[in-house]
Amino acid sequence: MDFSELFFEAIGTLTLNKLRTGLATLGIVIGIGSVIALVSLGQSSQKAVTEQIQSLGSNLLTVIPGATSSGSVRGATGEATSLTYEDARALLTSSEITTVKDVSPEFSRRTQVTTAKNNTNTQILGVTPSYSQVRKVNLASGSFISERDVEAMTKVAVLGPQVVTDLFGEGANPVGQSIRINNVSFRVVGVTESRGGTGFQNQDDMVLVPLTTAQKQLFGADYVSSISVEVHDENVMAQAQDEIGYLLLARHKLKDPAAADFTIFSQNDILGAASSITGTFSALLSGIAAISLLVGGIGIMNIMLVTVTERTREIGLRKALGAKKKIIITQFLIESIILTFAGGVIGMALGTGTSYVLSQIINLPFTLSLTSVFLAMGVSGAIGVLFGWYPAYKAAGLQPIEALRYE
Amino acid sequence: MIQLTHVSKIYKNDSVETIALDDVSFEIKEGEFVAIMGASGSGKSTLMHIMGALDLPTKGTYLLDKENVGKLTDDELADIRNRKIGFVFQAFNLLARTTALKNVALPMVYGGIAKKERTKRAKKFLEMVGLADRIDHTPSQLSGGQQQRAAIARALVMNPRLILADEPTGNIATAQAEEIMAIFQDLNDKGHTIVMITHEPDIAEHAKRIIHLRDGKVVNDSNHHRQKRTKN
Numbered sequence: 001m002d003f004s005e006l007f008f009e010a011i012g013t014l015t016l017n018k019l020r021t022g023l024a025t026l027g028i029v030i031g032i033g034s035v036i037a038l039v040s041l042g043q044s045s046q047k048a049v050t051e052q053i054q055s056l057g058s059n060l061l062t063v064i065p066g067a068t069s070s071g072s073v074r075g076a077t078g079e080a081t082s083l084t085y086e087d088a089r090a091l092l093t094s095s096e097i098t099t100v101k102d103v104s105p106e107f108s109r110r111t112q113v114t115t116a117k118n119n120t121n122t123q124i125l126g127v128t129p130s131y132s133q134v135r136k137v138n139l140a141s142g143s144f145i146s147e148r149d150v151e152a153m154t155k156v157a158v159l160g161p162q163v164v165t166d167l168f169g170e171g172a173n174p175v176g177q178s179i180r181i182n183n184v185s186f187r188v189v190g191v192t193e194s195r196g197g198t199g200f201q202n203q204d205d206m207v208l209v210p211l212t213t214a215q216k217q218l219f220g221a222d223y224v225s226s227i228s229v230e231v232h233d234e235n236v237m238a239q240a241q242d243e244i245g246y247l248l249l250a251r252h253k254l255k256d257p258a259a260a261d262f263t264i265f266s267q268n269d270i271l272g273a274a275s276s277i278t279g280t281f282s283a284l285l286s287g288i289a290a291i292s293l294l295v296g297g298i299g300i301m302n303i304m305l306v307t308v309t310e311r312t313r314e315i316g317l318r319k320a321l322g323a324k325k326k327i328i329i330t331q332f333l334i335e336s337i338i339l340t341f342a343g344g345v346i347g348m349a350l351g352t353g354t355s356y357v358l359s360q361i362i363n364l365p366f367t368l369s370l371t372s373v374f375l376a377m378g379v380s381g382a383i384g385v386l387f388g389w390y391p392a393y394k395a396a397g398l399q400p401i402e403a404l405r406y407e
Numbered sequence: 408m409i410q411l412t413h414v415s416k417i418y419k420n421d422s423v424e425t426i427a428l429d430d431v432s433f434e435i436k437e438g439e440f441v442a443i444m445g446a447s448g449s450g451k452s453t454l455m456h457i458m459g460a461l462d463l464p465t466k467g468t469y470l471l472d473k474e475n476v477g478k479l480t481d482d483e484l485a486d487i488r489n490r491k492i493g494f495v496f497q498a499f500n501l502l503a504r505t506t507a508l509k510n511v512a513l514p515m516v517y518g519g520i521a522k523k524e525r526t527k528r529a530k531k532f533l534e535m536v537g538l539a540d541r542i543d544h545t546p547s548q549l550s551g552g553q554q555q556r557a558a559i560a561r562a563l564v565m566n567p568r569l570i571l572a573d574e575p576t577g578n579i580a581t582a583q584a585e586e587i588m589a590i591f592q593d594l595n596d597k598g599h600t601i602v603m604i605t606h607e608p609d610i611a612e613h614a615k616r617i618i619h620l621r622d623g624k625v626v627n628d629s630n631h632h633r634q635k636r637t638k639n
Contacts, residue, residue, distance in 0.1 A: 005516070005522075016504060313500070314502060317500045317502070318513070318517075319485060319488075320459070320461060320488060320494055320500075321488065321489065321494070321513055321514045321517060321561075322485050322486065322488050322489020322490070322514055322517040322518060322565075323485060323517045324481075324482045324485045324486070324517070325481060325482060325485075326482075327517065399462075400461045400488075401456050401461045401462045404461070404496070404500070
């Protein structure tokens with residue numbers, strides 16, 4: 001008896017009781033569906049975070065004030081005041097530094113921004129013209145903060161598109177209009193291009209002003225919150241990190257690197273931390289989904305056991321007519337594999353659909369890895385074998401005489 | 408063809424021993440038509456199961472075609488049942504929701520016969536039992552007599568030398584029972600060995616030899632001539 005005949009016979013048997021077949025399959029559908037959906041969403045968010053971080057450039061180093069004991073990323077810049085504008089200038093001008101292309105000192109603080117009608121709480125970022133080069137910011141309209149603005153502490157501002165929407169309404173052109181930051185009037189000179197709103201920091205929800213204006217006019221500070229450093233080539237990142245570290249140690253009159261009052265990290269450091277967070281999260285979700293898959297498998301086993309009991313007479317007859325153990329085992333295994341595999345296919349379609357819809361809603365790039373698709377197929381087939389084996393074995397072991405007598 | 412030597416069958420159930428067959432010995436030769444008679448509980452069904460290689464004796468030996476059935480594995484027994492024995496059951500035991508054609512073809516499926524040949528042979532045997540116009544009917548669409556005729560066709564498709572019938576007319580109307588018996592006689596005339604269990608004397612009349620069982624023992628074993636159609 002060849003395989004295709006057993007297959008069609010199994011299909012025939014399964015379609016006899018459609019409701020039961022459907023319900024048995026449902027467990028697998030939900031299991032595989034949730035695995036696919038969650039793995040796919042996990043990968044999507046990981047990809048989104050990676051893209052966001054990499055869009056800043058893999059040759060970007062960030063220096064923040066304050067020490068870190070573990071060498072990993074710090075959560076907030078805090079109130080440390082050890083970095084200055086002069087430190088940033090030195091990184092660019094010192095003869096000991098060979099790997100740095102450009103430097104962007106930044107001063108950031110959240111505060112209220114108002115127009116005549118609206119107000120919003122947003123990030124104020126004091127920057128120099130280098131910011132647009134180092135952080136790869138493009139303008140949608142108007143012009144960026146100039147060297148002269150920084151020298152003269154002019155009150156000009158470049159808005160992120162989110163701020164424009166909040167203050168002036170969607171699609172408005174605010175260039176030439178004025179806003180008030182901390183009750184100081186600023187003239188809007190430009191609007192940045194949208195960079196997408198996910199990640200740790202919403203790049204669209206900020207107001208850029210000249211660094212000196214932010215420090216002196218708005219917040220009365222003489223330090224910087226961070227220094228972004230663009231390195232010539234991503235292959236010399238480690239060297240750049242060393243050069244910057246030693247120069248700053250010398251400037252801060254510190255001898256022991258362990259006593260450094262600043263921290264340098266690359267985008268890869270952030271990426272590593274972010275990946276490990278999203279990775280743990282996806283693993284956790286997939287674990288929960290895997291449990292529902294296990295429950296689905298047990299459902300299949302349950303139904304197969306019921307089927308074997310119900311068909312005891314049929315099995316006895318088949319054995320009386322000459323069916324060998326192997327063929328009975330194969331017959332029942334094929335039935336359970338069809339159940340789980342069909343569940344796997346439907347679950348995959350549902351899971352893919354769900355993750356597509358969800359990624360559209362929460363604005364993530366949609367990814368579906370072939371690996372997870374094949375894995376789901378393989379796993380659903382394997383569940384069929386695993387949970388179908390015992391019922392099939394039980395069926396094959398029935399003595400024909402006992403089975404024929406069974407009522 | 409069949410040789411039972413001191414065959415006993417003892418069932419153990421919750422430490423109670425039931426002796427179903429007690430030291431039974433007889434021989435059945437090729438081409439015989441034997442009826443096994445006895446009251447219920449006389450051990451006739453057990454005897455049939457042993458002869459059909461569905462069950463093994465507790466004591467004694469059963470030789471089928473000089474082969475000791477008691478020493479075979481489960482799969483070898485399945486093979487013997489498939490090739491050498493055709494079963495006809497009281498309750499027909501056709502697969503529900505399966506056409507007569509597929510039911511009849513089932514033993515050939517396990518006998519490893521190609522699909523085309525299966526269909527051809529199944530049709531031939533269904534024609535032989537007078538069901539040519541019913542091949543696509545499922546058991547629920549057939550009368551009791553028709554179902555049993557389909558079951559007989561199924562018993563014949565592997566061309567077995569031995570046909571075992573367990574109360575073949577027990578579940579069908581008298582008129583149809585005569586038709587069934589006519590088929591058996593015809594098969595016997597063609598050379599098939601037939602062993603039939605029955606408790607109805609007028610059905611047993613069709614056989615050439617009647618073995619009476621009581622309490623698991625053979626109490627009478629006699630040849631007699633059929634009234635009609637005696638084979639030369």
